[in-house]
Amino acid sequence: MADTGEGKKEEADYKRLHSFPLIRHTDMPEEMRVEAMELCVTACEKYATNNESAAKMIKETMDKKFGSSWHVVIGEGFGFEITHEVKNLLYLFFGGSLAVCVWKCS
């Protein structure tokens, strides 16, 4: 019991440690990248329980700021292969278990 308790603590620890947004792959320019990253963090925190709403928020904001048309996928376990416009892709991890992929392709 104590072990599992410690195990849980560790989990919580690493999740805390690993909750910062970690950019896995991107080819965006600096400013766009920063903005998109912050937007993703905001959305995910706001809609922590509902990935769809978070994705919707991200997509709509990106469309407004950077033009149509953006696509957003948020989840914990998925594989993907996408075609994106060059310099318009952001793939990051967040919250220890979420992966967010944002790309533009009209």
Next chain:
Amino acid sequence: MITCSVHSLCGILLPGVIRTPNKGINQQELNASTEVGEGADEWTLSKTLLKPPDQLELTEAELKEEVTRILTANNPHAPQNIVRYSFKERAYKPISFVDQLAIHFSLDGNLLLRDSDEGRRQSARIDLAPVASTVIEVEETEVKEEGSKEDIPAASAEEAAEGEEPPSHSMKEQKLTNQFNFCERASQTFNNPVRERACQMEPPPRATFSATANQWEIYDAYVEELHKLEKSKEKEKQKPLVAKKEDKLRGRKLTSLESQSDDVTKVTKAAKIVERMVNQNTFDDIAQDFKYFEDPADEYRDQEGTLLPLWKFQYDKAKRLAVTAICWNPKYKDLFAVGHGSYDFMKQSRGMLLLYTMKNPSFPEYIFSSESGIMCLDIHNDHPYLLVVGYYDGNVAIYNLKKSHSQPGYKSSAKSGKHTDPVWQVKWQKDDLDNNLNFFSISSDGRIVSWTLVKNELVHSDVIRLSVEGTTLEGPEGLQLQTIGCGTSFDFHKKIDSLFLIGTEEGKIYKCSKSYSSQFLDTFDAHHMAVDAVSWNPYHMKVFISCSSDWTVKIWDHTIKTPMFIFDLNSAVGDVAWAPYSSTIFAAVTTDGKAHVFDLSINKYEAICSQPVVAKKKNKITHVQFNPIYPIIIIGDDRGHVTCLKLSPNLRKMPKEKKGQEIQKGPEVEIAKLDKLLNLVREPANKPAK
């Protein structure tokens, strides 16, 4: 019925009868129907005096006669008795009234009564209301139109046209225009021709990307990231120390490079080739001699050879400086380095380091100048771009030819243990265990120092301190003061690296080892004066040669205390060098300007070639070096000139091949045998030489 009395002539025109002019017509004529104008009947005028020719001649009585005429409206031409058949009475009856109307002219007109049927019909068609006072209205409307010009000219023109048809005008048309006051004007502007323009944008480039998002992937990524962060934190602590030093060095190097860049540098390569071509053409005969000339006279001179002078190298700025060191480059066989300085104790000035190539005898390839005279130099075997020089002021320095500085890359200083006296010889050693470059230097201050290039700095370590044996004095506080000997030359054994020889100013030669720092392995009482050069035989492991200012050149076996051969050259010997291609040939140069070449296998007592090399007598020769592959030697003198001489075939005789034995060692073995024999018998006295 018209009755008139005609008093005088009068003409009456009955309706429907055309009156013919100029002809008198009277009733008679009329009654006579159509007789008009024919025969002037009673056409009398009271006044007339003229009488027409056909006038009736009447008597006066007849003329005065009053004639009564009765005018009636009867048509004289109308028949008076028209009879018509009456079927009733079956008889002809005369018509009571005969029509007396005679129509003279009739014309049909096209006026219609407005109220008649046809008139109404027409007006209805034109759609004009039958109005009584139409003319007045026309005038009114015209006035209105003139006042107000807002009417559409076309409509009003139509109305005007309609209005002109006399009967038809309506009150509805208020704006009437006519063609006389108003005219149509229209204009068409130029329409630019139409052009099609089309543009197709390139779509923004696309790329594909694929990845998997799993829990473990995410976890791994985070762990890695944290790891990196920790590492970078550690590195940051170490960074600031190292960064500063590197920056300084880089700064210096950058500035010196920038200052040397010129527009001429773009042409350097081409210029260099052209220069060499010009030189080759100028010194063509010398180049040919160098390559191909073999003195044919040598066949006749059995035991003699000659030195053929080839090029002479000199440099303006080094004119006053003596050649203090020469060294061939181990890699580029035509490149050699010359160090300039001064042997004169009193007149010490700057020094120069020049590198010449045989391809360009007129100008040195590399020029370095220094504040202090250069006394010795050496080129590294493995790194032919590194030169080490020793200065008169006791410093040593390393020059790097690859870099375009005019300053040495590394230099010792007072702090880093420079010698306190001129450095007489420097020699590169093999890289030490840490792959650092190192070299040895020997100086008059009695120290033999090993220098190592560690991390861009020269680190020194004393190897041996020379002391003169037997002269230890007792100092005031019981210290053992030792007179320090002055080293003037040294040479390392070709095979046994740690073994080396030192020549001193006292005339002694010490055999030392690197491993023993305080004691000598052996001492040779070699000369009476300073030993100018010592050199191991390139082939024989035991033999070395030494020369001195006491006019002698001596050959030794390092196991034997006494020399094997002694040669007296009648003048102070500046330098001696073994030939690289034979174990028995060596050359010596003297201060009287002569070069001597010896071949022990041919002549054990005398030189096989003794030749004055330098022009002026006061010119002393200071150094000599054999070229590793070509049969030439270079000789430096104290005027700053370097002369290149070719060895004639006799001087280059290779020993005959013996079966089963190595060529090089062949003759030496013979000599050794001779040595032993001679040693027993030999007189120590010098033998007179030519």
